[in-house]
Structure formats: C-alpha cells, structure tokens
Amino acid sequence: EKAKWPKETVQLWEQLSKKEANDLHTIQKSIVHHVTTTLARAAYNMDNFSAYQAVALSTRDRLISRWNETQGQLSKADPKRVYYLSLEFLLGRSMDNALLNMGLKGVYSQGVEQLGFNMEDVIESEVDAALGNGGLGRLAACYMDSLATLDYPAWGYGLRYNYGIFQQRIVDGYQTEYPDYWLNFDNPWELPRLDISIPIGFGGHVQTTQDEYGVTRHNWIPANSVQAIAYDVPIPGYGTENCNNIRLWRSKPTRVFDLTSFNEGNYEKSVEDATQAEKITSVLYPNDNTMAGKELRLKQQYFWTAASLYDIMRRFKKSMREWSDFPDQVAIQLNDTHPTLAIVELQRLLVDEEMLSWDDAWDIVTRTFAFTNHTVLPEAMEKWSVPMFEYLLPRHLQIIFDINLFFLQKVEKKFPNDRGLLNRMSIIEEAQPQQIRMAHLAVVGSHKVNGVAALHSDLIKKTIFHDFVDYYGEEKFVNKTNGITPRRWLHQANPQLSALITETLGNDRWLKELSQLRGLDKKVENAEFRKKWTAIKRLNKVRLAELIKTRCDVEVSPDALFDIQVKRIHEYKRQFMNILYVIHRYRTIKSMTAAQKASVQPRVVVFGGKAAPGYYIAKLVIKLINSVAAVVNQDPAVGDLLKVVFVPDYNVSVAEIIVPASDISQHISTAGTEASGTSNMKFVLNGGLIIGTMDGANIEILEEIGEDNIFIFGCLADEVEDLRHAQRYRNVPMDPALQGVISAIERGTFDDPKIYQPLISTLTVGKDFYLISADFASYIAANQQVDAAYKDQEEWAKKSIRCTANMGKFSSDRAVKEYADQIWNIKPISVVDEGYLQA
Template identity: 50%
Template sequence: MPPPRKAAVARTEEARALERARDLPNARTALDVDALRRAFADHLQYSQGKDEHTATPLDRYFAVAYAVRDRMMRRWIQTQQTYYKADAKRVYYLSLEFLMGKALENNLLNLGIYDNMRSALSDLGLDLNALLEQEPDAGLGNGGLGRLAACFLDSLATLSIPAYGYGIRYEFGIFDQEIRNGYQVERPEEWLRFGSAWEIPRGDACVPVSFYGRTEHGVDEKGRLQVRWADARHVLGMPYDVPITGHGNQTVNTLRLWRARASQELDLADFNAGDYLSAVEEKDLSENISKVLYPNDLTVMGKELRLQQQYFFVCCSIHDIVNRHLKMHEGFSDFPDKVAIQMNDTHPAIAVAELMRVLVDEHGLEWGKAWEICGGTFGYTNHTLMPEALEKWSVDLFGRVLPRHLEIVFEVNRRFLDGVRAARKADEPALQRMSLIEEGPVKQVRMANLAVIGSHSVNGVAALHTELLKRELFHDFHALWPERFNNKTNGVTPRRWLLQANPALARSISEVIGPGWVTDAAQLRNLEPLAEDAGFRRLFRDVKRDNKERLAGIVRVENGISLDLDSIFDVQVKRIHEYKRQLLAILRVASEYLRLKEERGYDPYPRSYLFGGKAAPGYAMAKWIIKLVGSVADVVNRDVDVRGRIAVAFLRNYRVSLAERIFPAAEVSEQISTAGKEASGTGNMKFALNGALTVGTLDGANVEIREEVGAENFFLFGLTVEEVAALRKGGYDPWEWYRKDRRIKQVLDALSSGVFSPGEPGLFRPVVESLLNGGDPYLVLADFAAYCSCQERVEQAYRDPDGWTRKAILNVARAGKFSSDRTIHEYATEIWNVPPVRVVE
C-alpha cells in the first residue's frame, strides 16, 4: 500500500493518462460503416466467443449492442464529468416503474448511426431488423406510469438536463400474458434470462438497507435526542447503471436500478451443520425484494413485500443522492439548490420520511432545518383521481417493517396539525382529512398526504386532472397551499413513437418540413397546409396501409385470422381496468354483431376491432373482460354470415415493442374512460401522433387533445364530469337503462343466455351482474347509446377517404404539444429550476 501522498500522485497520473486517451481521435469508437463493421466482428469474437459458423442470432444481437454501447461510454463518462465540473443542480426521478421496452434501435437512432449500422451488417449479409427482434422488452412497469417515466428519461437527456432515474432492477418484469381458452394466464417475464447488454453492475456502490427491528432513544452530550435503529434485518442494494442517450447531442444520462442482495450470502454455521435450506433462507428472503414487479398485494404477504420494495429503492436512492451531494459540498445548507427529487406517484412517498431520517438521525440536523430542506427538495406528481388507488398502509404493518419511519410520520403529522390549528387555517373535519393517519377500525398511513405535505410542488398530469385534484381529491391542501399546485400535462417522446415506430411517415414528414420536428415537435404544425395537398394525402394513406399490412401479419400469425386491409382498424390497447371501459367497447361490438345477424339489410362499413392489454393478476373483473373479448371474437370470426364486415382480435401480451406496431396502423383510437377517472393517458397521444382519430370522452388529456387537433377532428361522446356527478347524486339505476334501451337489453340478454359462450350459458353472468346489480360503477350503460351514435359518425366520416385523411394529417400536425420534451421543459423551469448543461465533445 503506497503512502497517501504517493497514492494521490498515482491517481493524478492515472487521471492525466485517461484524459490524454480521451483527447486522442478514437478510431475504436468511430461512427462510420467500416468502424462499426470492425466493432461488430470484434465483439462477436472477443465478447461472445463465437465466429461466423457458431454464432446464433442472439450472439449477433449482443455483438451489435456492445458495439453501440462502446460508442455511448465516452459520452456517458464525459456527461458525468461535465456535471461535476459545472457543479450542476441535478434532477432525481424516483419511479417504481420504468417500462423501457427495447433499447438497441432507440440508441442507434439517438446516436445517429442507424443507417451506418444497417449498412455495416448488410455488407456481412446480416439484417439489422432481424437482430433487433432478438432483444427482449425491458418491461419494468405495468402501463402508462412506467412508460411515461421512460419517455421522461429520453427527454431529459435530449434536453441536456442533468438527471438520474432511480428504480428497481426487477428480475421478472411485467408478466408475459398467454391466452388459454380465452383466459389470461400469467407467465414469468424473464427479460434477464440471457443478461442485458446495457447495464453496468456497480458492486462497489452497494447500499445497506434496514427493515424491522426496533428503535432506541437517547440523548447526546448536548442533550439532543438521538435515535438508533436496533436489531434490524439488513439487505444490500446493488446498483446497475443503464445509459440513456439524448438525441442529436453528447448527453448520456443514467438510469440506476437497484437489485436486492443478502447482506450475508450464506450462513456457514447452518451449512456446515447440514441445514442447507436454512443456510440460504436469508439470501432468498432478501433477494425476493427485487424479484418480481409489484406482487399481488391482495394478501398480507403481498402487501408487506410491496412496502419492502418501496422502501428498499427509496433508501438506496436517497443514500446515493446524499453521498453524491456531499462529495462536492460540506453540509446541507444548499441541498435544495443542488438537488431536485421528483416522486412519480405515491410509490416513492416514503422518501420524505427517509430523507428526514438521514438528515436528523445520521447527520444530526435540527428537525426544523431538516424539514425545510425536505420541502425545498421534493416534488410530487399525482397520477390518479380514485381515492382507492391512493396508497395506504396499516399502522401495524408500517411500524413493524419500518419502526423509525412510523415515528417520523407521527412527528411530521403532529407538527403539521398543530401548525395549521395554531394558524386557524382549517377546521377539524379538514384536519382529519389532511392528517397523515386515517382513523378507523384499522389505522392507516396515508402516503399521498405525506407526499403533499413534504413537497413544495404538487402537480397533476392533465389540465382537467389538476383541476379535479384541487377541487376534490386535495381540496383541503389546495385551500391551505394554493401556490403548491400546478399542472404538467403528460407527453410522449416523438423519437420512440414516431421516428422509430413509424419510420415511413417520419421520413415523409422530414422530406416536406425538415427533420427539426424530431427535437422540436411544435414544428409539426408546418404539416397543416399539407392536409390540402392531394399528393401528400395519397402518400399518407399509402404509409398507413403499409402499417396496417404489417400489423395484419402479426394478427394472422398470433390469432389465425386475416384482417381486411380496407376495413377500419379500430383499436383499444391499454391496461385492462373497468374505468377504462373496454367493456363498453366490446358490448358495442357484440351489439353490432347481433344487429348484423338480425337485420339482413344492415351494411356498415367493414371494421376490424383490435383489443390488447394486461389485467392485474388479482383483478377478477378485468380478467372476465379479456375472456369476453376473446369469446365475442370466436363467435364473430367463425360466422360466415358476417365475414368481411366485422372482425375482432385480442392481441396477446401487449408490450412496448408490440405497441410500436399497433399505433402506426391504427385509424380509430378508443379513449373512452368514464369522465373524471383517467388522470391523463399517453396512449391517446401516441395514436394522434401517428394519425389515428380519437373516439373519446372529455376525460384526462382527451380534453386538451380535442382543443389542439380541433373538435371537428375528434369524435366526442358521453357524460361530462359534471353530468356524471349529477347522475350519481340523483340515484343512478342501471336497470332503468336496461329497460328503456333495446340494444342494451339485447346484448346483455345475449351474454346471459350464452350466445357468446356456447355450451356455457351462464358463463358471463358475473359481467352482467356487475352492470345491473353491481351498480354499474363506471356508467357503461349510461354512455352506451351515445357511444353507438358516435361510432356511426366515425363510419360516415371514413366513407370520405380524402376528408378522413385531412383529419388524420391534422391530428399529426397538431400533436406537437404532447411531446414529453415540452412536459420536461415545464418541469425543469417551473418546478425543479434546473437549466440545461451542454456536454461538449
């Protein structure tokens, strides 16, 4: 071991050598075709240990991916150095979900080497597209929340915002969905079966995480309270870093995902005594934390594991953030000036209590100062209007798993309530609603309230959503702190959802308005005059037809049916949930089928109805809806009487890579949630960006999409938020709608009698019961007639191809507002106060 001074000198020489190496022209990571070809060959031989005779397609995929990653590494390191040299304020995005999908094609496009790599492989007789198919989807999320986080990472890097994403490296992501006899069956999604080309394990940066145990209270030499967490069970959090490339710049940001490891890999005493199971028990219990995305929390064990997951990734992330800050700064006086932590929904809300624990217990800050730092650091994004979706933990469970944090929550709550009482800013009922503890037969910790109280900013994700947050869900908090509440309408990255997913349309757009729209989606407005250009309309239709043909090929292989390319491709793909009302859509399809059978003269425009989405494993009604879609499809598609006029398919295992094929092909976008239930939606934005016309209610971001694209280019139907409230207040009786609407009665009777379940006449009684005797909570029957009428307007419009194409082009042209670049710019300037930091080559 050299003495300290010599070690410092050695490190300096090493730094100089690395700097000289970085300054040299680096042929190894050049971007031309020859360099990429050599890089591929090198990685096939030296990284995969294969030659042209033994290499599999998977080997070749990894060789391409490693060649691309090499070209990201220099920028990645340079990005971090730039942030340190600038002492930049950084954004830390905490999300329990990141639905990343596949990375290779996105990285090729963002680095600007897609065409060169394709040429390099073509010279070797290889097809890049075939190798892209080898990559598994990184499905570390359930739906829109996780995909939004992925889009935000793309935009943060593209806008050169110093940022880190933090989440969990689930060994098994969102389950693979199989359909057996029409029923959803969940299979493990082994995205890491062959490893990941993109992650870098950081075994030297593990973080200890504590659970259970008890707290011991004492005082220090100055008489200040000291708390020690004793007899805890310990787990290690090991980080895996994933590079996130910006488009057309030098920025490569970081997504850091945490894997749980046992603090002690093996109990040798048990092992030597022959108790092999006990020897590895601690390892198994610890590593379960990062094993599976969101366990089914219907059981007590499931709830406990979910709470462990949330604290695990929050504890690791806060530790990392604090350590990074202290490398450059002494103390915490400027912490909010250098750190912005955004909580993506309530899942990371325990971060408020964790930062307080770290500041007070580990660094000795006075409570009031620590709380001031927390408030200046945290922002909270709410993603739901449904009270039942706001996370709550029983005080018993919370205190058993996290004893110190329960004490902190109680103290935060006491000080908050005392302060509001003293200032006379709320009455007792309001205080009860705002309390962090919900009183009742089972006392519960309200995580959303903790997030609101501990943040300086609370935002909704669509204009309507934010207004409803202020008016209803968080009315009391808004009355107390109106300045904290703001709106940040969601967005999607145009790189993934147009440039990558719809390359033919992207090329056509760039040819007529230039490529600037890729990083400035507002430039899509320049397409508006092209809606009146007959040549461009024809080109637009040709691209859409090619995309329909590509999707039809997938349906033919997966579902065994042939879709009519001249039919309307009517699509509803999203997580299966009653409030999203897939049930409304399939009931209308069933009704259309019955009408075709009954009225021989009825001749609607041919339509192909495509559904897709996963139901949570414990969500029984969502699974019934999937079964109903499949059963209607079986009856409809086998009936020669309606062949060529109507087709139905459920697209199995909906995921990011499948979505990239669906959105470009869709012509009708079904966004039909009950008004007041959808916070925003992002699928609605992806459809519009690819030229599908929306059938939708005034819910979530639909409201703003309609404002942007024009009411004449949007098919509106259904009750408004106010009408929904009035209907419920007046006493909604679904039987009344059943009796007075012939189509409703006919389709529900058909479900009950077994028309769509031959041989099992009572199969769909649970669905019918939920509507008629279960109160129809999402007003499917109340909106049914309006929905059917709206679909007639859709059909009428589609019969005018030029008129329809004009509407579709205007949807694309006016979708620029819904770029995640715009959303992130608003977060950065209005919440985080984080300017861009340009990375220079």
C-alpha cells in the same frame, strides 16, 4: 492516484480513451470482434439472436463512452440535478432507440446487411425491458428520453426486478400469466456496479438517549440488513452527446450478517436469510391503479428509497457544501406515492445522523421534494397498516407521527376547532388498525403537487386534496400535462411517416421541436401529399395484419377500418363497453339484408392489454372478447364486415407496431377517471383519429386538433355524480340497445352465459358505477359518425394530417421543460464532444 502518474502515462490514457470512429469499417470490425471474442462464436454459427447480441455489444460500447464522458463532465460542473424516483421504468427495447438517438442507425444497418443479416430481424430479437405496468412506467421512460435529449442533468432511480410484468398467454380465451425471463440472456443495456453496495436496514428498535446538551437523540438499530447493488442503464439523448443514467437497485444478502448465522452453525437460517434478501427485488407488482398492500411491496419501497437517498447524499457530500444548500443542488420528483418514504428517510438522516434540528431538516426536505399524482381512484390510494409498518420501520413510524403532529398543530392554528378537518387531513387514518395515508404524507412533504392533465389537476384540487388547497393555497397545486417522446413514438415506430415529414418540412428539426409539425397543415389540400400519407398508413396496417395473422391466426383486410383499444384492462377504461358495442354491431349486421350489408363499413376491432392477475372482472372481460371473436370471425353472414382480435401479451414493442396502424383508437374511460392517458397522444401523433370521452388529456387533444378531427361522446366529469345518483334512486332503465346485447349474451350466443354473470351484474340498474348504460347511446352514435367519416377517404386523410400537424404540445420535451422551469429549477448543461480517435 492519477496525480502520481508521469505525464506520459496520463497522456497515453487520454489518447487511448478517446472514442472510436463511427465509419462503416470500424463498426463492422467492432461487431465481428464481439462475435469472435465476447460471444466466442464463428460466422457460420450465427443466428439472428447472436447477431443481435454482437450488434448490441458494439452499440453498448458507444453508449458507455458517451455515458462516461457525460458523467465525468457533470461531476466537474456539479450543477443542480433532478432525481426521478419511479418504481417503474417501462423502457421496451433499447438497441434501435440507442442507434437512432446516437445517429448511428444508418451506418449500423448498412454494416449489418453487408454481414448477411436483416436489420429488422436483428432488432426484433431483443426482448423488452418491461419493468412497468402501463402508462405510469412508460411516462417515466419518455421523460428520461426527453431529459437526456434536452441536456438536463437528471438521474432516474428504480428497482432492477428479476421478473418484469408477466407474460400474457391466452388459453381457452382466458388470460394466463407466465414469468418474464428477461434476464435469461445477459442484458447488454446495463452496467453492473458491483462496487456500489449500500446496506439497508429493516426491523429492530429505536434507542433513545440524551446527548451532552440534553437533547433527545434517536438511534435506529435495525434487526437485519440487506445490500443494495447498483445497475446503471445509460439513456442517450437524441442529437446530443449527452447520456443520462437510470440507476436500478438489486437486493443481495449482506455478507457479514450471513456469516454470523453460518458461524453459529445455523446454515439453514443463513441460506433462508439470503433468499429473503434476494426476494426484495425479484418481481414487479403487476397492479395498475390498485393497491395490494403486501409487506414485500413496502420492503421494496423502503429498500429503493433508502438506497437512492444514500447515493444522492453521498454525491452531495462530495461537494463540501452546507446542508442548507441541499435543495439548491438536488430536486427529487416522486412518481406517484410509491417513493414517499424518501421524505421520511431524508428527515431521519438529517436529524438522527447529521444532527440537524427538526425544523432545519424539515425545511430542507420540503424544498427538495415534489409529487406527481396519477389517479383519483380510491382503490389506488396507497395506505400502509401502522402495525406492519412499525414492525419493519419503527423509527420511520415515529417520524411520521411527529410530521403529522406538527402539521396538524399548524392546521389547528389556521382553522381552529374543526375536528372533522383534522380527521380528514391527518396522515393517519383512524381505522382498525390505523393506516398511513401516503398521499397526504407526499403532499405535506413536498413543495409542489401536480396532476398529469388539466382536468385531472383540477379534479384533485376539488376532491382528494381539497382541504390541502384551503390550507396551503392554490400555488402549491399545479398541472403538468403528460407528454410522449416523438423519437420512439414516431421516428422509431413509424420510420416511413417520419421520413415523409422530414422530406416535407425540409429538415428534421421537428424531432426536437415538435410544434414544427404545424408546417404539415399547409399540405392538407395537396392531393399528391395525401396519397403518400395514406399509402404509409396502409403499409403500417399491412404490418399489423401480419402480426395479427402470426399471433391470433386471424386474417384481416388492411382495407377495413382498423379500430384499436390497447391499454391495461380495467373497469374504468371500459373495454367492456367496447366489446358490448361490437356485439351490438354484430347483431345489427346479422339482421341486415344483402343490400343493406353492402353499405356497412368493414371494421377490424383490435384489443390488447393485461389484467392484474387478481382482478377477476377484468379477466372476464378478456374472456368475453375472445368468445365474441371466436363467434364473429367464423360467421359467414359477417365475413370481412367485422373481425375481432385480442392480441396477446401487449407490450411496448407490440405497441410500436400497433400505434402507427390505427385508423381510429378508443379512449373511452368514464369522465373523471383516466388521469391523462398517453396512448391517445401516440395514436394521434401517428395520424390516427380517436374516439373518446371528455376525460384526461383527450380534452386537451381536442383543444389542439379541433373538434372536427376527433369523435367525442359521453357524459362530462361534473355530470357523473348526478348520473350515479339518478340511476341509484330514480330507476333509470337500462339503455335498450344495451339490453338487447345483454340478452344475446344471456341466451348463450358467446360461450356458456354462466361465465359472464358476474360481469353482467356490474351493469345492474343502480350499480353501473362506470356508467356504461348512460353513455351507450352516445357511444353508438359516435361510432356511426366514425363510419360515415371514413367513407370519405379524402376528407379522412385531411383529418389524419391535421391530427399529426397539431400534436406539438404533447411532446414529453414540453412536459419536462415545464417541470424543469417551474418545479425543479434546473438548467440544461451541454456535454462537450471530446473527439474521436484518429483511424
């Protein structure tokens, strides 16, 4: 079309599509323009939320310019891209992050203040985008930030849920769930692409025919279909023009299909079908580290992977390359097993629709995919029942059985006559009914499999994928230790500390090269610097104390030691052990004389996190925390020596307040159960010390910051099995301190003890699966070391500085570089700034 235009028309377009300038006046004009036109409001009729909307729209204009420029230039260059498939992107708020990454925060703040609003209030009017449960979804968000910042050509693919993770309220101490109405007010951070609409089939049957060469062809005839509509979320890099994309799919009814029912006079059925179609992307499943096995979840997974692959293949086809070049243009990373169907879908499309031979197709598939495993917990392993799967995806089931057959034939060749081995390695589990093991399928269909911290990557090789290591060899199984983005988790969440670091290092290069933080090490002995460092920590604690006052109506002193555990509530994470220790501490204080009390280190113990709605035991832990808080916080014998709070509705934006305010945080999973953990990295980066077990990334944090700056306790991963065995068969008695705590609960010190019986039962001798009793004594000792260390505030400040200084390794920039170099084989490509429109 454009080729037909006269030169002047083309020039006019080019001139007019240059970016607007970013001076104060232009920005203020754009904000006011959005107030008066897009929002149709007047200045005297504005609240913080409408101010937010206007600033967001103005920010969005600038984001979209960058997005357009980046995607246009990338289309021309057509480099190899990585596609990050994740059912969860836990982005949190976007405005502050976008302004900081684009370098516009200063000018926008000035503009907003002059217009009569407080920038912080405006920022806080934004609702979180909470399309994720916890670490896995937040990791995806951090990786998208790093990929954009490092100029990698990368797209994320996910689902646009109408409801993200539920809102948590505490009623009578119990968690109650409310819908997350995040789209109630228009979402300015997405670009609806209503023109991109892809049909996705479900159900039906497979037609088998012979083609003219006598080759058997399979043709899937779905019984019904829905449409996938694209919504694009721009992700700006920090200190670059580059702006990547997350494409989220929304399900819509297929028009043609509805009309058929409608014309047949079946109005009700057509409306029902439409509702069913919309339902696919209506809600995020609120499970973390567990598998629910619901049919709708399987529908979500197929809908999403099929739409994403269609999109990826359409983009590839534009380049007119051979299919054998596909893996040189496309890398697809599977974030856990949730997108494993993409392996089967690509094989199906290549064989059934593009007419490649099975072997050629399978070679392309396995060179394209790589798989990240995030857990070894058995209850989290995805399995789908064969009958349910067959009903929804009959052709995919045939392909899975074929993949499995060819795979097992090769295993049999390498290790003949080992039926046990074939049973263990099979993609199909011989149960009633048969089950598809998605992790096995993901391993077989990928060229690389990685864990998310060194210990975890070792563990998966020794446990769930042991046989696969024997078969494929060690090279296929690699480690990529997780990372976090320092832009959100230090620069944005802790602006004062960020400014002090920049001032001290003389530049802000650390924001792109986090190992530069090491330069802070030489300031450790500088008392003046320590004073500034500690003052900032105190301000952050004041900010958290205010949030606690508002949300929990509890007054806490910022001079106390802030002890924090925020993460999903799960037995393996042992929030239960933490609150049991709090009870122990409370009982100890109660037994003290006034003179003894004078030497107690005051503590504020903060909990936060959601439990899966169906996870009964985890919900009881929340109830116990709240009951203990109710008793302790009003006990005059304790006063300020101990306060306990449960911050409701923990999410990304609350984390941004909590993380910078911790003195100590708890990462206390039973060794071998937490694949990595990422909040541990966030706390230490912000100068918080941690108390933790030898688990996940704690081990690597210890290696980086040194054993003097971390409080480690508890058994090791390779002792866990022996300990479980011992307590089961050798009557190891319960730890006496723990016994005392349990008795106090059973006496009714904290609400009706009947409530807690199921919880206490998990500690029955021989059944304490997470080894709370075995670790309790060393946990108490570690907590005493924390108190003692905190007494020496100068030494504590030194530890705190050393923590931050040595966290360079845990930048998600390092992590994505490793993925890019060692798994995806992609290179950065920088976007050229095509300039601003002259004012």
